[in-house]
Amino acid sequence: MTILVTAAGGQLGHLVIDALLRRGIAASDIVAGARTVSKVADLVERGIRVVPLDYTAPASVAAALDGVDSVLLISGSEPGKRYEGHVNVIEAAKTAGVGKLVYTSLAHADTIDFVLAPEHKATEEALVASGLPAVILRNNWYAENYLPDVLRAADTGEIAASVGDATVVAASRADYAEAAAVVLTEDGHVGRTYELSGDTAVSYADIAAAAAIVLERAVGYAPITRTQLEESLAGAGLDAGTIGFVAAMEDGIARGVLSDADPTLARLIGRPTTPIADALRAAVDAARVTV
Structure with missing residues (x-):
């Protein structure tokens, strides 16, 4: 069985390959597809075949799928530009006769009112329409998304957000x-x-408390309004489109779109999910190593 991991140059792709190797998959049976192959040089050293793969370049997708049995389609990293690339992979996988395609989607992508949901919903629909044997993994929020907030809190002593008392899992x-x-x-x-989600919903006050443990200093949660958030982002030099996008994300979180805990992730991996403080500590440690 040959498995292609797309977007292998990213953090999630690397971690999936690590997990495949731990599960006994031979390095020779893993293909790492990356838009920038220099980002996966370490995988070459581990005996993994690396191929160029750009979702927006169908020829590269078709070539990467040669001899592949299963594919992990990791969703693209550029909101607003993901869907077309996802469809390129789905169509190429169908042409290649892939036996299983796994897609990393978003929690409740088919029902939630959230700025990130439409492209995932459309991709799921395209995958179903393709007839490919598929598995959809609707990932909730990544704990590592809070790394920039935690690193700033090392200086400011606070985590600011316009989400009120909302929780995330x-x-x-x-x-x-x-x-x-x-x-x-x-x-x-x-x-x-x-x-898929964490086991326990946490508030932003809980996240600040976890950051305090990791940073070994006092950290508090500072609720702000959407207007204050937008003014802060503008002061940081962000453009109007990015400001609106970030504000819309926090608005969705404030409405509870990421608060629904589900035990499926823990069941699949056979253990409790990683506590927020442990996840943040690992992310901070990794960030410090790369600096």
């Missing part, structure tokens, strides 16, 4: 990566859609 990238490796390597998952 974030899990670590490593948790989501392990789940992807499970469904890629086990039978019985095709045709399933899994809602």
